[in-house]
Amino acid sequence: QVQLVESGGGLVQAGGSLRLSCAASGGTFDNYNMGWFRQVPGKEREFVAAVSRTGAFRSYVGSVKGRFTISRDNAKNTVYLQLNTLKPEDTAVYYCAAARRGYSVIAEQYDYWGQGTQVTVSS
DSSP states (O other): OOOEEOOOOOETTTOEEEEEEEEEEEOOGGGGGEEEEETTTEEEEEEEEEEESSSEEEOOOOOOOOOOEEEETTTTTTEEEOOOOOOOOGGGEEEEEESSSOOOGGGGGGOEEOOEEEEEOOO
């Protein structure tokens, strides 16, 4: 059983930056592909970014390409999401997730989820 704990969310003005962290425990971290998703009330959870087990492959949703960067440090059992040039439409609860199988943009293919961290971007 893998436990995931996100941190780093907060309130920031448009154009600002945040760095989200997700610390994993209870499993072998580099066995998992990792992803970040976000959700706003009344909407489905949206894929944001994913990184493969070794960090060699990364994917992003189009709306964040060039602004967000996903990375991982397997020695620290942690995955990060650097959020730059934030926009009000980035406001959401951000979740990290771990997938034992494929490297995926689909939420249903992830096995473990964190509790989420709120990111609020003011205009």
